[in-house]
Amino acid sequence: MNKFSEMQAFVAVADTSGFSAAARQLDLAPSSVLRLVDALEERLGVKLLQRSTRSVTLTEGGRDFYERVVDILQRLESADLAAAALEQEPQGVLKVTAPVTFSTLYLAPVCRELHRRYPLLQLELQLSDGVSNMIDESIDVAVRIGAVGDQPNVIARRLATHARVICASPQYLGQHGPVLRPVDLLAHTCLQFSYDGPRRGWRFRRRGDAEGNIEEINVQGNFFANNAEMLRQAALSGRGVVMLARWLVGEDIRAGRLVPLLEDYEANPGAMEVGIHAMYPANRRGSVKVKAFIDLLMEQLSAHPGVVEA
Template sequence: MDRFSELNAFCAVATSSGFSAAGRLLGLVPSTVARLVDGLEARLGAPLLNRSTRQVTLTEAGTEYFVRAQAILASLEEADAAAGSAHSGPQGLLRVSAPVAFTRLYIAPHLAELQLRHPRLELELMVSDALSDMVGEAIDVAIRIGAANSQPDLVARPLAGHRRIVCASPAYLERCGTPQVPADLLRHECLRFAYTSLLRRPGWRFLKDGETLEIAVRGRLIANSSDVLRQAALDGAGVALLPDWLVSADVEDGRLAALLADFESNPGPMDVGVFAVYQPSRRGSGKVRAFVDFIAERLKDSCGIGCP
């Protein structure tokens, strides 16, 4: 019995939520995929999938088995890649998740160079400000900004420093006044980031002389994109709290003004850096190491990002 084909078929069905879609991924007819999954379930003596005419979902046993099966397939892929990369460099598919603004500024401009350096590496880049599910989405490596400790089961490699700047456009400040202390923000329109429930905070934090202040800022715009908040700040919509690597050029050119310079903005362990995170099983992966090393080099060459 070809257990590898069974695992591959099951994971494809679980990922794509259907036999037809899984067949397209694997280059097989749906009946062959179904036969492989049926054989796997018969061998295990447990149903892994809930089948209906409208959708295919995982059973409780199937969910647990899917996580383990993905890890097995990933290990086999890494073994193949390691054997090949010993002579030809990193190769195979690498799935990467990264935030939108960070990708626009520090990953997208260097993708052509990455392809030239590692011609056998196939990159699938998923760009989102949402916190990715490393296991469920089969992510090999994710770029995280100030949130590495939210999932302590992952390996986190620091890539760059990170701090946040309170800022607003000159037009907004002329119209609404300039806050002098954090409490003044309560009288201003604040542009807030829509954190996930895992990272949600009640307000903006400030540190001065060892004292931490928490300000429950208010405002009519909440967005899960730093790019959207930056543009709103540039357009005079309010006061924003944004990463230095995103707005440092705007501040230098006078499009935005940095505020409350005497206070450290949002101090804490979740705001200390830019990280590449991956599962411990990927620690020895040549393609993960190649990508992370490449991005680390590009960040070190960049200006205004606070690289260590």
């Protein structure tokens, strides 16, 4: 047993809060991981982990040691990857998870170009609107829409904003009249995203409002869906007014299939502002295949100015 293996085992246990999960991540037997951590604690003469039947947590000394070890391991891996990158092109398996609708629109071209540029790279794409556990599922990159939050040992690269736009089809507006102020929505059919909890109103803030006043409208309608693409299709068919991400309806607006409304207002501003991010574990920092994928995705998004905003 060597110091490097002991440190790897210790970090994996701390990251996953358990010996079994760490063993899966390292492709070792749980007993081997346990022996490595025991040997590390014995060698240092310090108790690093507080163990119970339900979880494993860091002691105060363990937290300090963890931060130092993570830095050492990241530097070692970055050095290895940087040296390999001088001679190697991206290759091997790249496991990516991303939301369904976003992937249909923006990842398909990335997949084609990735294969063309790097034929030795094998892309494993998992489409899901849920949030995967990157560590347990050995995911290299996760494309996520939302607030990043504080996620230790995960690096987030911002790809674009997730600005919302209020819009409707020309057909619908021709039949039901214009929407000039947020309160006008009360006289319209609004297509709404369905939530698990109580329904929420649509929130607005006039652009340039120094005081940041928020106006909330309890919109009404007869169509609810938990899928943004279904709402988009309903709006295109003239069923009502919808609030959707600009990256989803930007091309429809550009082509005149949908008309933007209330452009003097921000829709769902403030604390509800979120972004589109590419996230990857800190131990993938410097990975040539991760960098190749994210760079290509950035290229794809930048090819849609006015539709996807950086």
